Amino acid sequence: xxxxxxxxxxxxxxxxxxxxxxxxxxxxxxxxxxxxxxxxxxxxxxxxxxxxxxxxxxxxxxxxxxxxxxxxxxxxxxxxxxxxxxxxxxxxxxxxx
Numbered sequence: 204x205x206x207x208x209x210x211x212x213x214x215x216x217x218x219x220x221x222x223x224x225x226x227x228x229x230x231x232x233x234x235x236x237x238x239x240x241x242x243x244x245x246x247x248x249x250x251x252x253x254x255x256x257x258x259x260x261x262x263x264x265x266x267x268x269x270x271x272x273x274x275x276x277x278x279x280x281x282x283x284x285x286x287x288x289x290x291x292x293x294x295x296x297x298x299x300x
Contacts, residue, residue, distance in 0.1 A: 205223060205226075205231075206222070206226040206229045206235050206250055206253075207222060207226070208248055209229075209247045209249075209250035210247075210250045210254055211247075211253075212254070219278070219286070221257070222300050224257065224262060224264055224267070225250075225253050225254060225257050226253065226258075227264045227266040228253050228256075228264045228265075228267035228271065229249065229250055229268075229271075230276065231264065231268035232249060232253070232268045232271045232272045233246075233249075235269075236272055236275055236276070245275075248280070249271065249275060249280075252274060253267055253268075253271050256270055256271060270298050
């Protein structure tokens with residue numbers, strides 16, 4: 204699924220370069236947390252987080268990806284399978300409080 208589709212934002216809202224920066228950061232985070240947007244319902248939220256970081260002035264792909272991945276992990280949205288020592292992401296972990 205395309206990053207732009209996940210954000211529900213008009214393609215005219217950003218330049219092609221800006222979309223590319225955000226999309227690349229999104230793909231990098233998905234790699235870092237070892238999952239894909241095809242099998243995870245948290246993908247839209249992650250895309251919006253990347254857009255938020257971009258809108259706050261971050262333009263470095265690696266910085267955006269690192270900040271977004273750290274937030275995803277700290278919020279507990281992604282968990283790893285303990286039986287495989289974290290080699291494969293299983294999906295999301297809902298935090299109901």
